[in-house]
Amino acid sequence: MKELVIGFLGCGNVGGGVWKLLEGFEKELAQRANLKIRVKKVLVRNVNKARTCSVPQSLLTTCPEDVLCDPEITLVAEFMGGEQPATEYMLRALKSGKTVVTANKMALALNWHRLHEAARHGRAGLYYEASVCGAIPVIDVLSGPMQSNRISSIMGIINGTTNYILSRMYEQGEDYAAVLADAQKLGLAEPDPSSDVEGMDAAYKLSIMASLAFHTRVPFKQVYREGITGVTQEDIAWGKELGYVMKLLAVAKREGDTVEVRVHPTFLPKEHPLSRVHDSFNAVYLSGHACKEMMLQGRGAGDLPTASAIVGDIMRAGNATEHFFPDSAFLAEPDVSLQFTRNWNTRFFVRMSAVDAPGTLEKIAGCLARENVSIATMVQRDAPVDGRLTLVLITHSAPEMSVQAALAAMPKAVCQVQSVIRTEG
Numbered sequence: 001m002k003e004l005v006i007g008f009l010g011c012g013n014v015g016g017g018v019w020k021l022l023e024g025f026e027k028e029l030a031q032r033a034n035l036k037i038r039v040k041k042v043l044v045r046n047v048n049k050a051r052t053c054s055v056p057q058s059l060l061t062t063c064p065e066d067v068l069c070d071p072e073i074t075l076v077a078e079f080m081g082g083e084q085p086a087t088e089y090m091l092r093a094l095k096s097g098k099t100v101v102t103a104n105k106m107a108l109a110l111n112w113h114r115l116h117e118a119a120r121h122g123r124a125g126l127y128y129e130a131s132v133c134g135a136i137p138v139i140d141v142l143s144g145p146m147q148s149n150r151i152s153s154i155m156g157i158i159n160g161t162t163n164y165i166l167s168r169m170y171e172q173g174e175d176y177a178a179v180l181a182d183a184q185k186l187g188l189a190e191p192d193p194s195s196d197v198e199g200m201d202a203a204y205k206l207s208i209m210a211s212l213a214f215h216t217r218v219p220f221k222q223v224y225r226e227g228i229t230g231v232t233q234e235d236i237a238w239g240k241e242l243g244y245v246m247k248l249l250a251v252a253k254r255e256g257d258t259v260e261v262r263v264h265p266t267f268l269p270k271e272h273p274l275s276r277v278h279d280s281f282n283a284v285y286l287s288g289h290a291c292k293e294m295m296l297q298g299r300g301a302g303d304l305p306t307a308s309a310i311v312g313d314i315m316r317a318g319n320a321t322e323h324f325f326p327d328s329a330f331l332a333e334p335d336v337s338l339q340f341t342r343n344w345n346t347r348f349f350v351r352m353s354a355v356d357a358p359g360t361l362e363k364i365a366g367c368l369a370r371e372n373v374s375i376a377t378m379v380q381r382d383a384p385v386d387g388r389l390t391l392v393l394i395t396h397s398a399p400e401m402s403v404q405a406a407l408a409a410m411p412k413a414v415c416q417v418q419s420v421i422r423t424e425g
C-alpha cells in the first residue's frame, strides 16, 4: 500500500476537522484508496494553544520550512485562510513539486494564475474542492461532468452565514442586527463578520465557479458586490407578502462573450428551488444547454463538511498518476476576451415613500416609462404618515441602467426611494 506523507499548514477549525476525519476513518480510507495517509508536520501559530483535535504535540511546529522543505512530505494541505502568507507558502510548495490541497477561496480567487503556473512548473497538483461550498462537490461537477455543457447561468446561495441570517429574518421577523449578534453568540458568524455579510466570501467563490463554468478567467474584481448589511425587516416582510424570499444570491450569466457576475441581496419567488434552501445550507443552481437545470445542495461550512471535501481531494491526489490542471479549463477558450457588463436585465423591487396626493403615481410611472421600464406589480398602503405613504412596485425585466436612471429622475419632493432589490427566477 502506498504511503502518502502530508503536512498541514494551519490547524484551526478546518484543520482540526481534517485531522478528526483522517483519524476516525483511517482503516476505511486505506481500503478505499489503497493509501496510508500519514501527517508528518502541522504548522501552527502557537504550539501551546488548546485544540479541538488530538493532533500530537510532537507534530506541531511554528516553522514553515518544517513542512515546505521536508522532502518526505509530498502533499501540503492548506487551511490557514487569508491571502498571505498562505499564497506564498502554497507557491513555494507547488514550485518544489509538492501537491497542494486548499480550502482557501481568497488566495485562489486573487492568485489563480500564479498558483496554476507554479503547479505546472513543479508538475504538482492543485486541488481546491473545499474552497467553494464546503462539502458540495461543485468544483468537481464544473470541471468534470459539466464540461459537456455550455453553461449559461449559475445562481448560488454560497455563503452559509448570510443564509442563516436572512432565513431567520424571514421566518422569525427579526431585525438584522439582532440576528447577527445571536449568530455570533452561536458561533455561526465570525466575530468580524465583514467578509461574509459584505459579500466578499461569496464573490471569491463566484469568481472561481464562473472561471470554471465559462472556461476562461473571471477575475474577482469583475464581480459586482453588495452585502446584506443594509437589508431591512421591512423589505423582507414586503417580499414575503408578495411571494418572494430574500437570499444573498451569487449570479453568473453568459450570453455569447458577454458575462455578468454579481453578488447581492435578491428576491426569489417562493416556489423557486433556491428559496427552499434555509439556515446555513448552501446550494448551486446551474443551467446548461444539455443538462438543463440542476441543483446541488448541502453544507457549505463547518469542520467536518469542509474536511469531507479536503480529504476527498487528498485521496484523489494521492492516487493520481497525472495531476489535474484546472487551468486547462481556462485555456479551452484562449482567444475569448469576455466582456463584463453591469447592465444586466432583471426585475426590480422598489420600495419608496411617496406623497399621498393627486398625480404622484403619474409622476412615478412617467419616470419609468421614459426609460422604457414597465411596472408589473404596484402596491400602496392607505395609511399615510406625515402625508406620505409606502409604495412598492416590481418592474418587468429591464436593464439595470434604465431602472437606475428612472429612479434618479424621480422628484424627491414626490417620492423617495428607500430600497431597490433585484429579483431573479
Ligand code: HSE
Pocket: 158, 159, 160, 161, 162, 196, 201, 300, 301, 302
Ligand atoms: N464563512 C463561510 C460561510 C464559510 O458562512 O459560508 C467559508 O467560506
